[in-house]
Amino acid sequence: MSIDYLVRFVQVHETFRKPELEALACLAKISLEFLFYRECSPFCIIRLHDEKAAKALISRSVLSKGIYELWARATTYEELHSNIKAARSAHWPRYASSSFRFDIDVYQGSHSASQQRKLIESFDYLGFEGPILMKQPDQIYSIFEDYDWSCPVPKQIYFGRWIAGSQRDAINTYSLKSRRYLSTTSMDSELSLITANLTLAAPGKLFYDPFVGTGSFLIASSHFGAVTMGSDIDGRAVRGKDGRNIVTNFQQYELLEKYLDGFISDLTHCPLKMGRILDGIMCDPPYGVREGLKVLGTRDGSGKEAVYINGEPAHMQDKYIPPKKPYSLEAMLDDILEFAASTLVDHARLSLWMPTANDEEIELGAPIHPCLDTISVCVQPFNKWSRRLLTYQRIPEHEIKVRSKPKTRTAIEGSKADDLNAFRKRYFQGFKTQGEPERSL
């Protein structure tokens, strides 16, 4: 038996909503079928096995408010009432004596209080005899109206019974406004939690972020129960300052037991032993705009010999800072995919954020790897550029069809950040096309 449910999404980060629900279905091992979904609507109809599946599915969702058992959908109230009577009358007696309340949820429209009252009274025929309770009733019934922008009549009306709420509140719990250790590029709590959901963070798993920064992704995946570790080429980020660091962030949220370790390293010279040990990798690599995209090395290839100061090797001294050189974003993305293919266990996921100019061909830019399936591509648009969340899943060894060698990337000439990184160059040129007058971002 299958039942239809209505998911009340929020109308933000639209392209992330379906992949999040699919990831949660995968995590809860339930089958999920989309019957109705539109980017322009917060109402989505899905088919699930039972109420238990509905609760399991929604309990970790960040981009929805809740899930309802769908009693009827229609374009007019006349039709809605007759649909409820036809399909659901057998169910009414079960709720006849339960305490209840009615909610009205209108998207892009509104009703006055008296109109609302009249609307609720039109459902009189349901014959609910139980007491009306505004706080914690046994049942909540909801009338949903979906309007097109500035249209006088709704294009769709739904009626449903409340089943369970989501975890949208976690956005406030982990809000950057109250987080004590931050940097200019800390990922906001909503997108961090969504990324953790897409990467399937869960109790018992080991997660890693190779560009950890202030640890936003680690916090989000540890919130969902994963044990996490991170590294960064910038030692200042890992160590923190003035008694504020990643560890104190974990302490702030009482998640310290889920934090394994942080260390200072460069992904191109990673000290992790290559082996299938990770259950998830989440990262937001530097784009070379607000933070430099650098790896160990020198621009001119110099520094092949150890330097000594007063007879002591300079690199063994406390104040030593290893030289770093700019690196290309494309090369870094390829490195991340190769790293993920070597370290993720079967079916484990990699989520990574990457920027693109809006006029570039979207699908072409996403890197691919023979050992990784592309699961989803979600887009967060800004004015002239956007960033995308790419999610991959490690294909089990025996299912990999062609174990072709990863494509050899054409070496990019140059040692300046602009030569290596087309996105950075276009960002600082204001994304203007040739001949267009310069405009500020």
Next chain:
Amino acid sequence: MKILTTSFLTCAVKACKSSPLSFPLHYKDAELEQSDIAYNPRFLINILPRIDWDAVRVTATELGFTVPEEKPELPALDASSSTDTIEPADEKTLRELHTLLLETEVREGKLVCGNCGHEYKIKEGIANFLLPSHLGEFELFPFCFLH
């Protein structure tokens, strides 16, 4: 740097990766700290099959702990079961693993590669694996000697 993390780390120098001497890294002048961390059997059971037990033994011995010669065998834990279903004998093993792998931390000291001898410093529990330029680009060396 916890013992579990140590068991996943090798030398960052690319030329060392192929040498068996580079794994595990060896502790030098290690100052240990024992902390109280919530017991997480699900995580231990999940991670144990991925651990190189010989490496854990080397590290543990260097730090003055004794561990069994063979990797302990633990039952699989299915997603719905709770910690209550763990046998008392397994529980004891798990608690011991928990203390060694997750509650024992090296706060200060060095991790040394057995192949190249490079020392990675650990300060306030954070290890630094950044390499000086003469160690970082070994893969370019052949080109330097071409002519």
